Amino acid sequence: MADQKVDSTTKLALVAAVVLALSAALIDSGMVAWVIGPLCLLLSFYVMSRVRLLYALLGVMFISLTIENRQEAPAAGKWQSPFIHLGTLMMVHLNQMTGIGWMSFSGTDVMLIFLILLTFYRGMQGAKFDSARITVPKPLITLAYLGLAGAAFI
Numbered sequence: 001m002a003d004q005k006v007d008s009t010t011k012l013a014l015v016a017a018v019v020l021a022l023s024a025a026l027i028d029s030g031m032v033a034w035v036i037g038p039l040c041l042l043l044s045f046y047v048m049s050r051v052r053l054l055y056a057l058l059g060v061m062f063i064s065l066t067i068e069n070r071q072e073a074p075a076a077g078k079w080q081s082p083f084i085h086l087g088t089l090m091m092v093h094l095n096q097m098t099g100i101g102w103m104s105f106s107g108t109d110v111m112l113i114f115l116i117l118l119t120f121y122r123g124m125q126g127a128k129f130d131s132a133r134i135t136v137p138k139p140l141i142t143l144a145y146l147g148l149a150g151a152a153f154i
Contacts, residue, residue: 010050017043025082033085044111049118053130056118060111063090 017040024036048056067087068074074081094103122129 006051010047013043013050014047017047021086025086028082028085030085037089041107041110045114048111048115053115053119053122056115060108060115064108067091 020036020040020043024033024040048059063086067083067090068081069091070084070088071092088097090107093106095101119130
């Protein structure tokens with residue numbers, strides 16, 4: 001099944017979010033990051049709402065696996081990449097960054113909750129946007145259950 005084409009406004013929003021995030025990382029100022037951050041978040045939500053869930057989840061997974069987490073002290077704290085603040089935003093609870101006590105969730109949690117709500121919304125609207133399902137072979141399902149059972153004993 002061929003994927004639907006992504007419209008030009010979605011591509012433009014993605015490019016704008018990436019350029020803004022890169023410029024905020026290169027400027028390396030906390031005040032600039034607080035101004036650009038919410039705009040990048042809104043652009044990311046727009047892009048995720050316009051593409052298939054598979055692509056949105058792959059993007060969140062890529063960022064989660066490649067951006068460094070400040071709490072893990074990469075390079076023993078001797079060097080920090082320009083994206084350490086993005087990693088902090090995505091991996092560390094927001095109450096540690098903002099000082100607001102009720103924000104005990106990370107940026108990745110916000111992205112995943114948005115995608116879950118988007119899934120429910122698309123399902124209630126009867127959208128066929130993400131209707132392509134691939135059947136999983138029986139041995140893989142059995143191995144998944146075996147893995148879950150094994151994890152219960154750890």
